[in-house]
Amino acid sequence: xxxxxxxxxxxxxxxxxxxxxxxxxxxxxxxxxxxxxxxxxxxxxxxxxxxxxxxxxxxxxxxxxxxxxxxxxxxxxxxxxxxxxxxxxxxxxxxxxxxxxxxxxxxxxxxxxxxxxxxxxxxxxxxxxxxxxxxxxxxxxxxxxxxxxxxxxxxxxxxxxxxxxxxxxxxxxxxxxxxxxxxxxxxxxxxxxxxxxxxxxxxxxxxxxxxxxxxxxxxxxxxxxxxxxxxxxxxxxxxxxxxxxxxxxxxxxxxxxxxxxxxxxxxxxxxxxxxxxxxxxxxxxxxxxxxxxxxxxxxxxxxxxxxxxxxxxxxxxxxxxxxxxxxxxxxxxxxxxxxxxxxxxxxxxxxxxxxxxxxxxxxxxxxxxxxxxxxxxxxxxxxxxxxxxxx
Numbered sequence: 001x002x003x004x005x006x007x008x009x010x011x012x013x014x015x016x017x018x019x020x021x022x023x024x025x026x027x028x029x030x031x032x033x034x035x036x037x038x039x040x041x042x043x044x045x046x047x048x049x050x051x052x053x054x055x056x057x058x059x060x061x062x063x064x065x066x067x068x069x070x071x072x073x074x075x076x077x078x079x080x081x082x083x084x085x086x087x088x089x090x091x092x093x094x095x096x097x098x099x100x101x102x103x104x105x106x107x108x109x110x111x112x113x114x115x116x117x118x119x120x121x122x123x124x125x126x127x128x129x130x131x132x133x134x135x136x137x138x139x140x141x142x143x144x145x146x147x148x149x150x151x152x153x154x155x156x157x158x159x160x161x162x163x164x165x166x167x168x169x170x171x172x173x174x175x176x177x178x179x180x181x182x183x184x185x186x187x188x189x190x191x192x193x194x195x196x197x198x199x200x201x202x203x204x205x206x207x208x209x210x211x212x213x214x215x216x217x218x219x220x221x222x223x224x225x226x227x228x229x230x231x232x233x234x235x236x237x238x239x240x241x242x243x244x245x246x247x248x249x250x251x252x253x254x255x256x257x258x259x260x261x262x263x264x265x266x267x268x269x270x271x272x273x274x275x276x277x278x279x280x281x282x283x284x285x286x287x288x289x290x291x292x293x294x295x296x297x298x299x300x301x302x303x304x305x306x307x308x309x310x311x312x313x314x315x316x317x318x319x320x321x322x323x324x325x326x327x328x329x330x331x332x333x334x335x336x337x338x339x340x341x342x343x344x345x346x347x348x349x350x351x352x353x354x355x356x357x358x359x360x361x362x363x364x365x366x367x368x369x370x371x372x373x374x375x376x377x378x379x380x381x382x383x384x385x386x387x388x389x390x391x
Contacts, residue, residue, distance in 0.1 A: 003229060004229065004231065004234050007227060007228050007229050007231070007234050007238065008234055008237050008238040008241065009238070010227055010238070011224065011227055011228060011234070011235060011237075011238025011239055012238045012241050012242055014227070014238075015211075015238065015239055015241075015242050016242055018214075019242065025207070025211075028203060028206075028207060029203065029207055029243065029246055029247070030246065030250070032203060033196075033199070033200045033203060033250050033254075034250070036195075036196050036199045036200065037196050037253075037254055037257060040188070040191070040192045040195055040196050041188065041192055041196075041257065041262065049077065049131060049132060049135060049187075050076050050077055051076075051077070051078070051079040052077055052078060052079065052100055052101075052132045052135060052136055053079055053081040053082075053098065053099045053100060054078055054079065054080055054081070054082075054099050054100060054101040054102065054103065054136055055080065055081070055082040055083070055084065055090035055093055055094070055099045055101070055102045055103070056069055056080045056082070056083045056084075056102075056103050057084055057085065057086070057087050057090050057102060057103070057104040057105070058083070058085070058105045059085055059087075059104070059105060059106050059107040060105050060106065060107050060108065060109045060110055061085075062109075062110040064110045065105045065109060065110060068105075069083075069103075069105075075139045075142075077135040077136060077138070077139050078101075078136060078139045078140075081098070081099060082098070082099060087102070087104055090102045090104075091124075094124070094126055099126075100125060100126050100129055100132040100133055100136055101123060101124060101125045101126065101132075101133065101136035101137070101140060102122075102123065102124040103121075103122075103123045103140050104121070104122040104123065104124070105121055106119070106120065106121070106122070109121065123137070123140040123141075125137050125140075131187075186264075188262075188264075189264050189265060189351075190319060191319075192258065192264075193258060193264065193346060193350075194317065194319045194339070194342075194343055194346070195314075196254055197251065197254060197277070197280065197339070197342060198313070198314055198317065198339045198342075200247065200250060200251065200254070200281075201280060201281075201284040201310070201313075201338055201339055201342075202306075202307075202310040202311070202313075204243070204247055204281060204284035204285055204288060205284055205285075205287050205288035205291065205306040205309075205310045206288070206303055206306050206307065206310070207243060207288070208240060208243065208284075208285050208287075208288025208289055208292070208306075209288045209289075209291055209292045209299065209302035209303050209305075209306050210299065210303055211239060211240070211243065212236075212239065212289070212292045212299075212302075213292065213297075213298075213299025213300075213302060213303070214299070215239075216297045216299065216383075216387065216388070217299060221297075221383070221384050221387075222384065222385075224239070224384070225384040225385070232377060232380045232381050232384065233377075235384070236289065236380070240285055240289075243285070244281060244282060244285065247281045247284075247285075248277070248278050248281050251274070251277035251278065251280065251281055252274050252277060252278075254277070255270055255273050255274050255277055256270065259273065259350075264350075265350060265351055266350045267349070267350060267351065267352065267353025268349040268350055268353060272349060273346075273349070273350055276342065276345050276346070276349065276363075279363065279366050279367070279370075280338055280339075280341075280342045280366065282370050283338040283341075283366040283367070283369045283370045284338050285370075286369050286370035286371065286372060286373055287306075287309075287336075287337075287338060287369055288302075288306055289373045290369075290372055290373045290376070291305040291306045291309070293373055293376040293379045293380055294376075296379050296380065296382070296383030296387050297383050297387035297388060309336075309337070312337070313334075313337035313338070313339040313340065314339065316330060316333060316334040316337060316340060317334070317337065317339045317340045317343045318334065318340055318343055318344070319343050323340070335365060336369070338366060338369055341362035341363075341365045341366050341369075342362075342366070344359060344362045345359045345362050345363065
């Protein structure tokens, strides 16, 4: 045991010397993840897009429609940068990319409503820009519902009803909305918490296969195997331990920035999220090692597999489209990716504050991904002894 620990230390020291001679390691392993953190937190610093440009086409121009448009103009997500009587002008502005939505009130809307005919209010959104279009759609749909209520109120006032009677008819049930987990509806809480760790996991997978492949590329794999006392796992531990330490520090730094500095919701506490972050780091290394075992000595193929599957995990993680709504083969495939299980742990622990019993399957899955390379131990051993570098 003592000899194995000594060999691990010797290989670790050798790896640190390699880092000092190859600055590209520092750039990829340290500078790039910090760049991801700064980029995404500054990109979504506002939390929720506000004052999105839209156009108002009020062809009716009555006191009722003017009141409705004033209400829409006070909504947080909407800002009318163009008010016109010409729908053609508004359409051309949308085609130029100057606005994301058009709200149109046709001529005769108020008169038709007061005479109990059914007027039509139209709104158009440019869904090529999905998030702003969705937010503006929400505001405009709310306003279209308010339009009918406002006209009903004016009709009942004209018939002599009191305001209490009117409100009892117009809004018999008052709805209270309480968003759980992310009450501020902050996009950065969800997206930054998955994109930044997810990109870090992708870097971990790539550098794991790259660092191992460099031994074969330089023809040093047999020397590494000899330094380990002919023990594959001593060689792997010594080789990857410096990366494990650096990536764990980066993951913990990300947690501190998110939950301490930016005050993102963290119902389970920062120390526990740091524990899950460490587990995600070593599981990602296990995934990268598994890809290298699939293509031993073939660094380019191993890195290509890590790149392909590492990018695929963003689509199958479940934070942009629910896994339960995917086809069954993709539901199965999502279970091999560390990011999917980290996402489930994050949602249930940090956002919802559920007990650990709710996430034990994801914890076991991350441990399984870490241990899976042991099933292919023989491929690494044969690669150290017989496999040459494949360009």
